[in-house]
Amino acid sequence: xxxxxxxxxxxxxxxxxxxxxxxxxxxxxxxxxxxxxxxxxxxxxxxxxxxxxxxxxxxxxxxxxxxxxxxxxxxxxxxxxxxxxxxxxxxxxxxxxxxxxxxxxxxxxxxxxxxxxxxxxxxxxxxxxxxxxxxxxxxxxxxxxxxxxxxxxxxxxxxxxxxxxxxxxxxxxxxxxxxxxxxxxxxxxxxxxxxxxxxxxxxxxxxxxxxxxxxxxxxx
Ligand code: DX5
Ligand code: ZN
Numbered sequence: 595x596x597x598x599x600x601x602x603x604x605x606x607x608x609x610x611x612x613x614x615x616x617x618x619x620x621x622x623x624x625x626x627x628x629x630x631x632x633x634x635x636x637x638x639x640x641x642x643x644x645x646x647x648x649x650x651x652x653x654x655x656x657x658x659x660x661x662x663x664x665x666x667x668x669x670x671x672x673x674x675x676x677x678x679x680x681x682x683x684x685x686x687x688x689x690x691x692x693x694x695x696x697x698x699x700x701x702x703x704x705x706x707x708x709x710x711x712x713x714x715x716x717x718x719x720x721x722x723x724x725x726x727x728x729x730x731x732x733x734x735x736x737x738x739x740x741x742x743x744x745x746x747x748x749x750x751x752x753x754x755x756x757x758x759x760x761x762x763x764x765x766x767x768x769x770x771x772x773x774x775x776x777x778x779x780x781x782x783x784x785x786x787x788x789x790x791x792x793x794x795x796x797x798x799x800x801x802x803x804x805x806x807x808x809x810x811x812x813x814x
Contacts, residue, residue: 631662681698722760777790
């Protein structure tokens, strides 16, 4: 399978957002990863609808929106309106996850569920068949630029087994501290999509960094 690179806009220069969005458009990246934080589910606030709308105006690739918010059900329609293609909610933020997933799909978006580093894969057993994507957090959500948690490899392998065993079509995305030092091992463990924030945007040549990451997992 063609493995996917999703630069995280959280690490972009918000004063030059159009420039950074166009950089991603013109790179080997596959998706835009867009982090929404509410200051309640996670101890940080990022951005909301107006900013996503502005990104969408220029973006020519899939909009992969990661909600780190409580009560995501309240905003599903709004995220569709501002251009989300994939909408991922946190397992830990949803009391009625099955309902939330169905509501996302009913809006015509792909439905993802994310797990915090401490949340075991086993909690997905009864929902995996309904999911288009599982986002494994490899840092505690809330901030870019944190160090990768090594236990993630094991979780990706466990998730891959669950997906194969159940016949789910879900793809596996990893988010947090992804670099050229861990992306190959994550890919070998079974990951399909890779979020990279600081590693891309703080590098000297983000376009080249994206190309290098892509070549490590999907050589041409
Ligand atoms: C963290 C966010 C990530 C973040 C990744 O809560 O979900 O998407 O932007 O940033 P890096 O790649 O810098 O860890
Ligand atoms: Zn994210």
